Amino acid sequence: MTPEAIDSWTESVRATAQRLNKADDGLRGRREDALQRFQSNGFPGRKDEEWRYTPLKKLVNGPCHQLLPASTRIPVQADLPIEAAARVVLVNGEFQEPLSDFSSLPAGIKIGSLASLRKQDSGAIVDLLSSSFPLQDHPFQSLSDAMLDDGIWIEVSTECRDEVATIHILHAFDGSRGAGSAHVTGIIRCAAGTRLRVVEEVRSEGEVLGNIRWGVALAEDSSLDRVRVIRPGCDSVFHGTRVVQQGGSNFHDLMICAGSNLVRNEVNTIHSGPRCHVELLGVYAARGIEVVDNHTTIEHAVEDCTSREIYRGVLSQKGRGIFTGMIHVHPDAQRIDAKQSNDTILLSRDAEMNSRPRLEIYADDVKCTHGATVGELDEEALFYLRSRGIQLDEARRMLVRAFASEVLSGLDPEELREFIIAELEQCIPESGECAP
Amino acid sequence: MSEAKELQELADKEYEFGFVTDVESDSIPAGLDEETIREISRRKDEPDWLLEYRLKSYRYWLTMKDPSWAKVDRNVIDYQKIIYYSAPKPKKELKSLDEVDPELLDTFEKLGISLDEQKRLSGVAVDAVFDSVSVATTFSDKLADLGIIFGSFSDAVKNHPELVRKYLGSVVPYTDNFFAALNSAVFSDGSFCYIPAGVRCPMELSTYFRINAEGTGQFERTLIVADERSTVSYLEGCTAPMRDENQLHAAVVELVALEDATIKYSTVQNWYPGDAEGVGGIYNFVTKRGLCKGDRSKISWTQVETGSAITWKYPSCILKGDNSVGEFYSVALTNNYQQADTGTKMVHIGKGTTSTIVSKGISAGHGQNTYRGLVDVKKGAEGARNYSQCDSMLLGDRCGAHTFPYIEVRNPSAKVEHEATTSKIGEDQIFYCNQRGISTEDAVSMIVNGFCKEVFSELPMEFAVEAQKLLAVSLEGSVG
Numbered sequence: 061m062t063p064e065a066i067d068s069w070t071e072s073v074r075a076t077a078q079r080l081n082k083a084d085d086g087l088r089g090r091r092e093d094a095l096q097r098f099q100s101n102g103f104p105g106r107k108d109e110e111w112r113y114t115p116l117k118k119l120v121n122g123p124c125h126q127l128l129p130a131s132t133r134i135p136v137q138a139d140l141p142i143e144a145a146a147r148v149v150l151v152n153g154e155f156q157e158p159l160s161d162f163s164s165l166p167a168g169i170k171i172g173s174l175a176s177l178r179k180q181d182s183g184a185i186v187d188l189l190s191s192s193f194p195l196q197d198h199p200f201q202s203l204s205d206a207m208l209d210d211g212i213w214i215e216v217s218t219e220c221r222d223e224v225a226t227i228h229i230l231h232a233f234d235g236s237r238g239a240g241s242a243h244v245t246g247i248i249r250c251a252a253g254t255r256l257r258v259v260e261e262v263r264s265e266g267e268v269l270g271n272i273r274w275g276v277a278l279a280e281d282s283s284l285d286r287v288r289v290i291r292p293g294c295d296s297v298f299h300g301t302r303v304v305q306q307g308g309s310n311f312h313d314l315m316i317c318a319g320s321n322l323v324r325n326e327v328n329t330i331h332s333g334p335r336c337h338v339e340l341l342g343v344y345a346a347r348g349i350e351v352v353d354n355h356t357t358i359e360h361a362v363e364d365c366t367s368r369e370i371y372r373g374v375l376s377q378k379g380r381g382i383f384t385g386m387i388h389v390h391p392d393a394q395r396i397d398a399k400q401s402n403d404t405i406l407l408s409r410d411a412e413m414n415s416r417p418r419l420e421i422y423a424d425d426v427k428c429t430h431g432a433t434v435g436e437l438d439e440e441a442l443f444y445l446r447s448r449g450i451q452l453d454e455a456r457r458m459l460v461r462a463f464a465s466e467v468l469s470g471l472d473p474e475e476l477r478e479f480i481i482a483e484l485e486q487c488i489p490e491s492g493e494c495a496p
Numbered sequence: 497m498s499e500a501k502e503l504q505e506l507a508d509k510e511y512e513f514g515f516v517t518d519v520e521s522d523s524i525p526a527g528l529d530e531e532t533i534r535e536i537s538r539r540k541d542e543p544d545w546l547l548e549y550r551l552k553s554y555r556y557w558l559t560m561k562d563p564s565w566a567k568v569d570r571n572v573i574d575y576q577k578i579i580y581y582s583a584p585k586p587k588k589e590l591k592s593l594d595e596v597d598p599e600l601l602d603t604f605e606k607l608g609i610s611l612d613e614q615k616r617l618s619g620v621a622v623d624a625v626f627d628s629v630s631v632a633t634t635f636s637d638k639l640a641d642l643g644i645i646f647g648s649f650s651d652a653v654k655n656h657p658e659l660v661r662k663y664l665g666s667v668v669p670y671t672d673n674f675f676a677a678l679n680s681a682v683f684s685d686g687s688f689c690y691i692p693a694g695v696r697c698p699m700e701l702s703t704y705f706r707i708n709a710e711g712t713g714q715f716e717r718t719l720i721v722a723d724e725r726s727t728v729s730y731l732e733g734c735t736a737p738m739r740d741e742n743q744l745h746a747a748v749v750e751l752v753a754l755e756d757a758t759i760k761y762s763t764v765q766n767w768y769p770g771d772a773e774g775v776g777g778i779y780n781f782v783t784k785r786g787l788c789k790g791d792r793s794k795i796s797w798t799q800v801e802t803g804s805a806i807t808w809k810y811p812s813c814i815l816k817g818d819n820s821v822g823e824f825y826s827v828a829l830t831n832n833y834q835q836a837d838t839g840t841k842m843v844h845i846g847k848g849t850t851s852t853i854v855s856k857g858i859s860a861g862h863g864q865n866t867y868r869g870l871v872d873v874k875k876g877a878e879g880a881r882n883y884s885q886c887d888s889m890l891l892g893d894r895c896g897a898h899t900f901p902y903i904e905v906r907n908p909s910a911k912v913e914h915e916a917t918t919s920k921i922g923e924d925q926i927f928y929c930n931q932r933g934i935s936t937e938d939a940v941s942m943i944v945n946g947f948c949k950e951v952f953s954e955l956p957m958e959f960a961v962e963a964q965k966l967l968a969v970s971l972e973g974s975v976g
Contacts (some may be wrong), residue, residue: 109565391893391894392893394893404905406905406907406908406910407908408908409875409907409908410875410906411906411908412904412905412906413903413904413905414902414903414904414905415901415902415903415904415905415914416900416901416902416903417899417901417914417916418898418899418900418901419888419897419898419899419900419916419918420896420898421888421890421896421897421898421918422895422896423890423893424890424891424892424893424895424920425893425920426890426918426920427918427919428916428917428918429915429916429917429918430899430914430915430916431913431914431915431916432901432903432912432913432914433911433912433913433914434873434903434905434910434911434912435908435910435911435912436908436909
């Protein structure tokens with residue numbers, strides 16, 4: 061990373077922060093703090109343990125430091141086969157009401173832009189932000205905070221206890237008029253006993269950094285089921301989520317990602333009441349020189365909670381996968397049951413996997429396991445299929461599908477699952493293209 | 497509860513091997529600069545090339561920062577307060593054990609390894625390192641008949657400079673890390689071992705390290721070279737007397753295995769862990785690395801780490817030769833306020849290389865036990881295979897067990913598996929034993945020994961018994 065490149069980012073961030081600060085919207089302190097952090101830390105390199113394997117050089121030295129201009133253009137891609145009660149569209153970080161659709165949204169769910177919330181009550185938004193996103197030294201969080209403008213918030217109130225609504229959120233990044241970045245801040249709050257389903261989709265076109273972060277608060281016995289699909293063709297995507305779970309709440313997360321240049325996915329869940337459950341699932345494919353970096357932390361801060369985590373990746377050509385998964389059991393957090401696994405298939409000589417499962421345990425009555433495997437497709441299984449007249453490519457596809465389906469089996473509806481599997485398969489080259 | 501009382505009694509038990517032998521130490525003043533290094537070199541009557549090596553290392557060390565990435569909480573070490581050279585004053589030229597300072601022999605006897613007894617009964621050649629200078633080497637003549645060179649590092653520098661020069665720093669270069677650089681600059685003595693081609697060493701070679709004089713850091717240097725088709729098994733065991741001041745031990749161990757050679761390196765480490773409040777104890781920061789240079793060579797590390805206030809080491813294997821094999825078997829126990837950040841690195845370079853990692857961590861009291869390991873499969877390591885298993889056991893609710901494996905794979909034909917589990921001893925297990933008249937203490941000791949069995953079975957006979965005893969002693973007072 062050249063110093064000039066860092067300077068151009070800092071300059072661009074400072075200019076934007078100054079422009080936004082003129083509005084005097086109560087966020088000045090937050091923006092300045094974040095700018096300060098960004099100025100002194102810049103982007104992390106190989107020496108930073110948390111970013112050790114993540115190749116940020118190209119992004120940092122590239123032209124994405126400018127903000128993307130406002131746009132209403134959504135990159136054209138086949139729509140996900142889902143039925144949703146509401147559709148929320150954000151283009152280049154801005155909430156697009158005309159493109160969104162709230163017509164069949166249940167009464168108990170409120171969706172709005174942060175900008176409109178700020179107009180109603182500027183004090184509330186400052187509190188909301190500081191509880192959802194504690195200030196920290198994190199390059200992408202600092203960017204989001206320093207240039208914090210608009211975003212989205214979703215609130216599920218106790219009114220809609222008996223319903224499970226699905227909300228479709230589409231992040232579109234339009235870089236067709238030049239490279240740049242856009243930063244999205246989202247907040248989800250589920251009241252006690254409520255349930256929500258979110259299907260989040262990221263589409264992007266051109267040389268673009270899509271920087272998305274979510275702060276999620278789940279009250280007692282609420283549950284959030286989230287599916288994230290990073291569609292093929294994205295350039296750089298940072299996607300971070302911080303979840304604070306109260307007792308008895310449930311967070312179920314599925315991340316699907318294939319065919320994008322650089323994806324960093326961070327999920328950080330904090331269990332602050334007993335009987336919480338979190339399920340973090342992920343399936344990803346990387347080919348060409350694509351990189352998928354999954355970085356998760358589960359903070360078991362109190363007793364009697366459970367977690368399950370499975371990330372599976374298929375890497376071909378020069379594709380790279382990175383997995384860092386921390387399970388942190390705090391002192392006195394007894395009777396925790398945590399399972400984690402990370403499995404990777406390497407389909408070519410040049411593919412590379414870096415896996416770092418981590419356990420940090422300070423309580424004794426716990427069951428914690430993690431497992432990691434890296435290898436190629438099972439020769440014998442391939443031989444078995446081929447001896448029954450199945451072509452090599454078809455046999456490979458079958459095995460990869462079986463590998464991924466363990467994670468995807470819970471994905472409903474079936475059409476969505478089939479759609480996802482088909483899209484994943486498209487991002488795995490035929491054997492001829494990645495011969496060993 | 498009687499159990500609690502029993503535990504309390506055991507918890508109060510003091511470190512068995514805490515005593516200081518009064519031997520006149522011939523030390524140079526504390527502090528480190530180029531002159532200290534020249535002085536060490538002068539006293540040891542070293543050739544110029546070695547002095548140059550030391551100075552080069554020292555100058556490099558000055559440019560480095562004291563590392564802080566390990567998951568340990570420690571005091572800042574003042575490197576100017578350490579005495580870098582301390583040798584028992586030679587009263588006269590020693591020819592046989594009878595001439596060795598009786599006080600020294602007494603020390604060893606207290607440790608249960610009286611040299612002459614060892615010599616007569618166990619058939620183990622012991623190169624006893626008392627502080628920094630070897631005082632007696634047994635069985636040398638017997639080994640010499642086979643062409644095996646086994647003795648102190650200083651002797652090797654005098655008698656076999658060509659071998660030392662060729663291999664010193666070839667596995668752990670002085671640029672490797674902060675403590676390796678420091679060691680390369682100030683190492684006092686250690687062991688050197690060379691097994692000629694085709695020779696199978698007829699006995700287990702063993703070194704007993706002791707840290708004695710107050711404020712003396714031990715900077716051992718061990719170099720073992722196994723020539724083609726040779727086999728050697730090396731034992732290293734340690735105890736240290738009780739001290740309040742933190743003592744630094746920064747050793748470097750280098751192993752080189754040429755074609756078809758096998759080196760087995762076993763360690764039982766029981767240095768002073770500090771008292772029950774976490775005061776004092778040894779800082780054990782050691783760089784251990786083996787190079788499987790030739791095809792089909794094999795290096796196997798086995799360690800039982802029960803002592804030291806802080807253990808920070810990663811015995812590693814560089815699997816360069818095709819079809820070479822690396823193994824790491826470890827039991828690390830932390831009780832009271834002990835901390836351990838230990839594990840291994842397996843670097844697969846050659847084709848068909850295999851490695852096995854079995855790590856058992858036991859935490860009790862306020863102990864913090866971390867496994868940190870790297871499995872690195874390079875591009876050319878066709879068909880490489882690794883199996884890692886890291887199990888942690890927690891005894892008590894104030895301790896911690898942590899696992900940080902790093903897996904880096906750049907070859908699709910490689911198969912890498914890693915598994916880790918964390919558990920505690922089940923109440924039902926204890927109940928089952930109690931029912932059958934086995935006390936809780938014995939039951940825990942039994943279960944823990946069972947937990948570590950895979951590692952103990954890798955130890956040579958002499959050590960396996962000692963290790964089991966050590967584990968039981970170290971665990972005393974931690975059951976709850």
